[in-house]
Structure formats: structure tokens, C-alpha cells
Amino acid sequence: MGSHKRIINKIEREHIVSLMEHGKRADGRSLNEVRPVKITTGYIQKAEGSALVELGHTKVLAGVKYMVGEPYSDSPNSGVLTVGAELSPIASPFFQMGPPNPQTIELARVTDRAIRESAAVKFDDLFIIPGEKVWIIFLDLYVLNDDGGLFDASGLAAMAALATLELPTIKKDSNGEVEVDENGKVQFVDGETTKVPVNHYTLSVTSASIEGKIIIDPSRDERELQDYRVTLGITEENQLVSAQKGEFGVLKSGELEQIIDDSIIVAAHYREELMKALE
Amino acid sequence: MENEEIRKPVEIKEKDQLVFPGQFIGVIEQFLPGQNTYVEEANIYSTQFGMAHLDRRGLRVKVFPKRKAQLVPTVGDVAVGEIVHASNQMTSIAITSVNGKECVPSYTCLMHISRISRKYLESMDEAVRTGDIVRVKIIDAKTLPLQAESTGINFGVVYAECSQCGGKLKKIGTNKLKCTSCESTENRKMSIHYGSPMALA
Amino acid sequence: MTESERKLINPDGTRLDGRSKTDIRETSIEAGVSSRADGSALIKMGNNIILAVVHGPRELHPKHLVNPNKAVIRCTYRMATFSVGDRKRPAPSRREREISKVMTESLESVVLTHLYPRSAIDVFVQVLQADGGTRCAALSAASVAVADAGIPMRDLIAGCAAGIIEDQVVVDLADYEDKEGTGDVPLGYAPSVDEVSLLQMDGNFTKEQLLESVELAKEGCRQVYLIQREALKKKYSDIREEVAEEIVEEAIELKENIEEDQADITDFMEEEEEEEEEDFIDYGDDDEEDDEKVVDDLLEPTTFFEEE
Numbered sequence: 001m002g003s004h005k006r007i008i009n010k011i012e013r014e015h016i017v018s019l020m021e022h023g024k025r026a027d028g029r030s031l032n033e034v035r036p037v038k039i040t041t042g043y044i045q046k047a048e049g050s051a052l053v054e055l056g057h058t059k060v061l062a063g064v065k066y067m068v069g070e071p072y073s074d075s076p077n078s079g080v081l082t083v084g085a086e087l088s089p090i091a092s093p094f095f096q097m098g099p100p101n102p103q104t105i106e107l108a109r110v111t112d113r114a115i116r117e118s119a120a121v122k123f124d125d126l127f128i129i130p131g132e133k134v135w136i137i138f139l140d141l142y143v144l145n146d147d148g149g150l151f152d153a154s155g156l157a158a159m160a161a162l163a164t165l166e167l168p169t170i171k172k173d174s175n176g177e178v179e180v181d182e183n184g185k186v187q188f189v190d191g192e193t194t195k196v197p198v199n200h201y202t203l204s205v206t207s208a209s210i211e212g213k214i215i216i217d218p219s220r221d222e223r224e225l226q227d228y229r230v231t232l233g234i235t236e237e238n239q240l241v242s243a244q245k246g247e248f249g250v251l252k253s254g255e256l257e258q259i260i261d262d263s264i265i266v267a268a269h270y271r272e273e274l275m276k277a278l279e
Numbered sequence: 280m281e282n283e284e285i286r287k288p289v290e291i292k293e294k295d296q297l298v299f300p301g302q303f304i305g306v307i308e309q310f311l312p313g314q315n316t317y318v319e320e321a322n323i324y325s326t327q328f329g330m331a332h333l334d335r336r337g338l339r340v341k342v343f344p345k346r347k348a349q350l351v352p353t354v355g356d357v358a359v360g361e362i363v364h365a366s367n368q369m370t371s372i373a374i375t376s377v378n379g380k381e382c383v384p385s386y387t388c389l390m391h392i393s394r395i396s397r398k399y400l401e402s403m404d405e406a407v408r409t410g411d412i413v414r415v416k417i418i419d420a421k422t423l424p425l426q427a428e429s430t431g432i433n434f435g436v437v438y439a440e441c442s443q444c445g446g447k448l449k450k451i452g453t454n455k456l457k458c459t460s461c462e463s464t465e466n467r468k469m470s471i472h473y474g475s476p477m478a479l480a
Numbered sequence: 481m482t483e484s485e486r487k488l489i490n491p492d493g494t495r496l497d498g499r500s501k502t503d504i505r506e507t508s509i510e511a512g513v514s515s516r517a518d519g520s521a522l523i524k525m526g527n528n529i530i531l532a533v534v535h536g537p538r539e540l541h542p543k544h545l546v547n548p549n550k551a552v553i554r555c556t557y558r559m560a561t562f563s564v565g566d567r568k569r570p571a572p573s574r575r576e577r578e579i580s581k582v583m584t585e586s587l588e589s590v591v592l593t594h595l596y597p598r599s600a601i602d603v604f605v606q607v608l609q610a611d612g613g614t615r616c617a618a619l620s621a622a623s624v625a626v627a628d629a630g631i632p633m634r635d636l637i638a639g640c641a642a643g644i645i646e647d648q649v650v651v652d653l654a655d656y657e658d659k660e661g662t663g664d665v666p667l668g669y670a671p672s673v674d675e676v677s678l679l680q681m682d683g684n685f686t687k688e689q690l691l692e693s694v695e696l697a698k699e700g701c702r703q704v705y706l707i708q709r710e711a712l713k714k715k716y717s718d719i720r721e722e723v724a725e726e727i728v729e730e731a732i733e734l735k736e737n738i739e740e741d742q743a744d745i746t747d748f749m750e751e752e753e754e755e756e757e758e759d760f761i762d763y764g765d766d767d768e769e770d771d772e773k774v775v776d777d778l779l780e781p782t783t784f785f786e787e788e
Binding site: 043044045046047050057059061063064065066067084086088089090091092093097099138140142144145146147 | 514515516517518527529531533535538556558560561562563564565566567570571602604606608609610611
């Protein structure tokens with residue numbers, strides 16, 4: 001996708017670069033300003049946790065479903081998290097139907113890494129019967145409108161959906177043993193749910209470089225022009241938990257430091273918005 | 280609720296009336312059907328969401344749509360695209376925007392050498408080259424591929440790269456471009472919008 | 481199971497959610513929700529949340545599908561993994577493909593495809609939350625999205641289902657009514673031209689019951705149809721308000737400009753008059769008193785403008 005848009009943008013490129021030299025951007029933002037964020041939690045009642053995130057015109061919907069399954073043999077006591085993403089023609093006329101393309105998989109994996117590496121959710125607690133039954137959490141991201149900033153919006157949506165995640169309460173007998181029926185199915189208490197505790201609020205922040213100028217939260221037009229982008233996963237303690245550099249441009253010395261400094265400020269802003277939505 | 284209620288005709292008097300697709304406007308004994316209407320069993324219906332308007336003499340009814348599907352290029356539209364192939368006689372253009380609106384995927388469009396400029400051209404290289412971005416006017420949309428022309432000061436090449444080194448070309452005359460890195464000069468049939476974002480509008 | 485034994489119709493004839501036999505669920509449609517699509521609509525029908533977008537008319541790829549006489553409509557119906565009780569697998573299922581096909585055929589009947597030969601009109605429907613009757617709600621949303629894209633249509637298609645629960649024909653089945661009832665008739669209907677363009681049925685029906693179900697579903701479709709029109713109208717009036725505000729702002733600006741211009745003109749004319757007077761006095765009078773008077777006259781307008 002995007003190849004033809006890039007050609008058209010050759011004409012606009014000079015204009016946008018000259019604007020950036022004056023510290024301005026085509027949509028009126030300053031270089032390290034993000035677009036307005038709107039988070040709606042509990043958008044999908046049928047999902048165990050969900051959130052709709054709007055970042056400017058970009059819309060990403062995240063939903064969580066669960067399954068009871070067997071753990072991986074190397075970690076018998078921890079739950080399993082699977083993150084999926086879908087970039088369908090719903091989001092943009094450039095996307096096509098079909099099996100996930102590398103771009104989609106990158107989006108899912110970058111979002112997944114930020115959550116997994118920071119242990120944003122206590123996976124160690126997500127077991128039902130140690131070594132036998134654990135929770136398998138499916139987090140699916142649907143991009144409903146693509147106007148750039150998909151990594152940031154997906155990170156926010158994923159975190160908001162996990163923060164609102166409530167799993168069914170497991171039925172336990174008087175000895176504290178998990179009740180299982182004759183087919184080996186775990187029994188749940190009717191109509192009761194338990195909140196899954198959140199360890200860290202880890203969020204993704206994307207920066208892009210156009211001709212040596214660093215901008216935060218590139219829009220769709222800027223994304224077509226960017227030399228490279230860097231997505232950082234940042235926890236509330238300003239620990240960096242994941243990074244992903246994309247596109248064909250290369251980082252020069254000193255640029256990464258500026259990106260990290262800017263990203264930490266933006267992550268705090270995103271987190272503030274998230275906390276407001278979760279209240 | 281019966282269908283009669285939905286099929287109740289709108290009353291078009293002095294003021295324009297809001298109509299929806301499939302809205303019953305009247306029968307053909309009352310009006311002549313105009314733009315964006317269709318006739319079925321002597322009944323006139325609207326095809327669009329918009330304003331129904333009766334002409335001054337009260338004879339013909341037409342609908343002005345609120346939103347118009349404009350992506351199919353028609354004769355007279357201004358299109359911008361990239362030259363994908365330039366042979367001796369014909370250039371083939373991938374149209375990526377029509378009247379300032381992006382189209383995905385691109386339309387294929389042909390332009391004959393005689394339609395590029397009012398001047399007589401010895402060869403295609405004098406006017407356009409592969410990879411150039413051109414602003415053209417559609418002159419035939421009945422057949423596919425589309426046909427275009429680039430005569431007139433508004434039309435022609437709006438962005439080009441040096442054919443020697445790929446560097447940026449700067450405008451130095453009406454039809455002359457100079458490379459900023461290798462200093463070679465090239466000829467193009469240029470639009471007055473060369474290098475300006477106005478070219479996309 | 482206890483659920484299958486429960487009564488779906490209360491003794492007073494209402495259903496479990498309080499609706500009567502002919503009531504559809506609470507429905508709202510919003511047109512033009514996606515900035516990247518040519519047309520779009522979001523429908524909420526009961527707990528269904530469905531987004532439909534339209535791209536096109538645009539050039540058709542692959543080329544071998546091109547029809548030289550009319551546009552090709554391609555409708556794709558997809559469900560989100562979290563839209564149903566148990567997680568749905570992300571790959572398209574046979575059910576989704578079948579619904580895509582019947583929806584395509586239904587939309588084809590109303591869109592004036594001959595106006596856009598050799599083109600494609602792509603309709604994508606994403607079910608975000610499913611609660612029974614998704615194909616009907618999806619069809620309603622899709623036709624609003626097509627109208628929002630400005631594509632000429634013969635009529636809007638409204639979708640609504642009817643079915644049998646406890647031997648009674650009722651309209652717009654919710655998820656549990658669909659599962660626990662004995663039959664379901666999804667219907668796509670264009671009320672203004674009176675055409676049924678989508679009809680499916682499963683369950684056990686007598687001839688009379690099926691005909692009654694279709695009539696009742698049409699009744700539901702008409703209710704949806706009015707909501708569809710309302711959605712288009714609302715979007716239009718929103719635009720009109722914006723435009724009206726802009727016009728008012730422009731008018732105010734224009735008025736200010738005119739006032740400024742007028743002030744400039746009066747300023748200029750008075751200056752001219754003064755100059756004339758001055759000239760006249762310079763050439764024609766030597767009286768000192770008159771000179772003083774002239775000075776007073778010159779001062780007067782200045783004070784006048786300061787007051788302004």
C-alpha cells in the first residue's frame with residue numbers, strides 16, 4: 001500500500017519540510033504535540049474487556065476474549081496472551097482483504113511486546129490449576145479508521161481493554177480446590193466476575209524523522225513521508241520495555257536520545273488520558 | 280404503518296424539498312423527470328439524497344445531491360498522475376487523484392503525443408519522461424483506458440526528477456529544467472504549477 | 481437446560497424485553513462516521529453494533545472481473561472475534577461468505593450500477609458486536625453507507641427479521657429469541673418500490689406462518705427505513721448548520737469590512753472637503769477671523785473621530 005500516495009507527496013514534501021523548519025506541521029500542531037485522544041471503555045459488552053480509542057481521526061477498537069486451555073510446557077503456571085490485529089478495507093481504501101500482511105503482524109507484535117515485556121498484566125496469576133489449566137487471553141485489535149498513529153492508538157486500546165478485563169470467577173470447593181465437571185471442564189460461579197490486576201500501564205509512543213526533524217505521533221501524510229519511525233513501549237516508571245524502528249531511513253547519533261526524552265513526556269500524557277477514562 | 284405513508288409524494292412548491300433515494304416525487308403527468316431521478320411505471324423517484332427542485336416553468340423536476348460520487352472521472356476533470364510508460368507516440372499515466380480527490384487504486388490513462396502540447400513535438404523526450412508527475416485534463420472517459428491532454432498553461436509536468444542522476448530539477452525557463460546536483464538541463468512541457476502543492480488541487 | 485424451557489412471551493403478550501410482537505429493538509444509525517471512506521454508517525440495533533463503509537465507485541482490479549456495461553458491487557461481511565459469546569476464529573467462515581453473497585445480490589438490486597460502467601463499488605461490513613439479526617442490520621447500514629457515498633440508488637434497503645417463538649410470529653428476533661425460538665426469516669426490503677431483495681429462512685413454518693412472517697418483517701423494515709432516512713437527514717442538517725455558521729461568520733466579517741471601508745471613505749471625503757475649503761480660503765480670503773474659524777473647523781472632525 002501507499003506507493004502511489006508517496007509519489008504525490010513528493011510535491012508536498014518540500015512544503016512540509018519547510019514548515020517543520022519553522023517548528024510547525026501541516027495540521028497546525030507543534031513538533032512534539034499529539035492529536036486529541038478519546039477513550040471509551042466497555043464499548044463491546046460481549047467482550048470480557050474492550051476499549052475504543054480515537055486519536056485524531058484514527059479509530060482502533062480492542063476487545064478481549066478468554067479461553068481455558070493448557071499452558072506452555074516451559075511456563076506451566078502462567079497464562080497465555082495472544083495479540084491479533086486486523087487492517088481491513090474498513091480502515092482505509094489501501095488495505096485489502098486476505099490473510100494478515102507483514103504490516104498487520106508488525107502492529108500486533110509491537111503492541112504485544114510492550115504488554116508482555118513489562119508484564120503489564122500479571123500473567124503468573126492467570127493459572128487455574130497449575131500445570132493443567134490456565135487462562136488464554138485473546139486480545140484483538142480492529143482498526144476502524146486509519147489516519148496514522150496506529151501503534152499509539154493500538155497500545156492505548158490494548159492497555160485500556162486489559163485494564164477493564166474481568167474474567168469469570170472460578171468455583172472452588174471448601175478445601176480451596178477448583179471444581180471440575182466429569183469432562184474436565186472448569187466450573188464458574190454464575191454471573192460473578194473477577195478483575196484482573198494490572199501491574200503496569202505500558203503505552204506505545206511513536207516518533208518519526210523527516211529530514212532530520214523529529215516529530216511525535218506522525219499523521220497519515222507524515223507517515224508517507226517519514227524516513228524512519230521509532231515506537232517505544234514506556235511504563236509509568238519511565239522504564240523502556242520495547243522498541244521498534246521501521247522504514248528505510250537510519251538513525252543518526254543523538255537522535256535516539258531526543259526521541260526517548262520526547263516519548264517519555266508523551267507517554268505520561270497518554271497515561272493521564274487513560275486514567276481519566278478508567279475512572 | 281402502510282407503504283402509502285412511505286410512498287407519500289413530497290410536495291414541491293416554491294421551496295426545494297429534501298428527498299431520499301427511492302423517494303416518490305410524482306407521476307410523469309405532473310413533471311418531466313430531470314437529473315438524478317428515475318421513472319418506473321410512470322412514477323418519478325429520486326436516486327439521491329438531496330434537494331428536489333422544480334424548474335422555473337414548473338415542468339421539470341430534478342434532484343441536487345448532497346453528496347456526489349465523483350471518483351469516476353468524466354470529461355473535463357483535472358487529474359494528476361505519474362507517467363508509467365512513455366513510448367514514441369503514446370504515454371501511459373497512472374491517475375492517482377481526480378479533481379483533488381484521491382483515487383485508490385489508480386486509473387490508467389493514455390495521452391497521445393499530439394495532445395501534450397500545442398507545439399509540434401519531434402519526440403516524446405522533449406515533453407515528458409517516465410516517472411514525471413503530470414497534471415492533465417480528461418478528454419475521453421467513455422472508453423477505458425481514459426484519454427487525456429495537457430495543453431494549456433495549467434497542465435503539464437508538475438514534478439520531475441533528473442534522468443541522469445535522479446536529483447531534484449529546478450525550473451529555469453518556461454520549458455527548461457536544471458538539475459540541482461548534476462547541473463544538466465532538460466526539456467519538459469511544464470505546468471505553471473510546477474513544484475507547487477497547488478498542482479494537486 | 482432451563483433456558484429452553486423458559487417462556488419467551490409473557491402472559492400479557494409482551495416479550496421478555498418488554499416489546500410487543502410488532503416492535504423492533506431500539507435502533508440508531510449514524511451516517512458518515514469514517515473519514516477515510518467515501519461513505520459510511522454505524523448502526524446500533526439492540527446490542528448489535530455494525531460498521532459499514534463504501535469505497536468507490538473506483539477502478540476494478542483484477543481486470544477480468546470488469547463488466548463493460550455496469551459497476552460490479554462487492555460486499556464483504558466480517559465479524560470481529562470478540563463480537564460473539566465464544567471467540568470467533570479470525571479467518572472468514574463459510575457463514576460470513578454466504579452472507580456476503582446474499583448481501584451483494586440484495587444491494588445490486590437497488591444501486592443504479594449502469595451509471596458507472598467498468599467500475600467497482602466495494603462495501604465492507606464489520607460486525608463489532610452481534611446480538612441476532614446481524615445480516616439485516618448490516619444491510620440497513622450498508623445501504624445508508626452507499627447513499628452517504630452519493631451513489632445513485634433506486635431505494636434504500638431496510639433489513640429486519642421476523643420469526644416464530646412459541647407458535648407466535650414476532651418481529652426482529654433478539655439473539656436468545658433466535659436460538660430458543662423455532663424459526664427465523666431475515667428479510668431485506670425496499671419499501672418505496674415494494675421489493676424484497678433478501679429472503680432467507682430456517683425453521684419449521686406452515687405456508688400461512690411464512691407469509692405472515694414476511695408481512696411482519698416488512699412492517700419492521702418500514703420502521704428501520706424511517707430511521708435510515710432520519711440518519712441521512714441528520715447528517716445533512718449537521719453539515720447545513722456548519723455551513724450556516726460559516727456563512728454568518730463570513731457575513732459578520734464582510735459587514736465589518738464594509739463598515740471599515742465606509743469609515744475610510746467618509747474620512748477621505750471629509751479630508752477632501754477640508755482641503756477644498758483650505759484651498760478656497762488660501763486663494764480667496766485674507767481675513768484673520770475666517771482663518772481662525774477654519775482652524776476650528778479643522779479641529780472639529782478630529783474630535784468627532786476620537787469620540788467614535
